[in-house]
Structures are given as structure tokens and as C-alpha cells.
Amino acid sequence: MKDTYDFSKGRRGRVVVEPPPEPGKVRITIRLDEDLVDYFGAIADRSGGKVGYQTLINSALREYVEGKTPKWEETLRRIIREEVSRNSAA
Numbered sequence: 577m578k579d580t581y582d583f584s585k586g587r588r589g590r591v592v593v594e595p596p597p598e599p600g601k602v603r604i605t606i607r608l609d610e611d612l613v614d615y616f617g618a619i620a621d622r623s624g625g626k627v628g629y630q631t632l633i634n635s636a637l638r639e640y641v642e643g644k645t646p647k648w649e650e651t652l653r654r655i656i657r658e659e660v661s662r663n664s665a666a
Contacts, residue, residue, distance in 0.1 A: 608633075612633075613629065616629040616632045616633050616636075617629045619632055620632060
């Protein structure tokens, strides 16, 4: 190690150039509950690195926005129908 270093030609800022953004993607900072991040992280781990947790979160949000997730009313009706038919058969 040297006794002194010359930083007179040094510049402030990034050492490595930031990669260009993907088209259609926006970088944001978001705070999520830890259990949600753990949930999606576990799924990503089970995929063996094929898909990342951020991609999974993005997909879940897209399904919700596009209305592809089941509505709670539909889920409740399905459960009631299953229980009624199960109790009727007994």
C-alpha cells in the first residue's frame, strides 16, 4: 500500500455506468411487507433461478389489475356451494 495517493484527477459519481433501462420498465422504490417479499422470494428460490421475485410480484399485480384473479365474492360462493353439496350428500 502506498503512503499517499493522488486524487487530483478523480471525479465524483458512478464508477460503473448504469445499464440502460428496459423498454416499458420504470425503476421505483417501494416498501412492501416482509412476509410478502419472503413469500415471493421462496417461490423464486423453488424455481431454481428461472424467475426472480420481482418478476413474480409484477405478474401478480398484472393479474389483479387485468381482473384475472378471482373475486372474493366468487370464491365465497364456490366455497358455500361445495359445503352445501358436501353436507347434502352426507
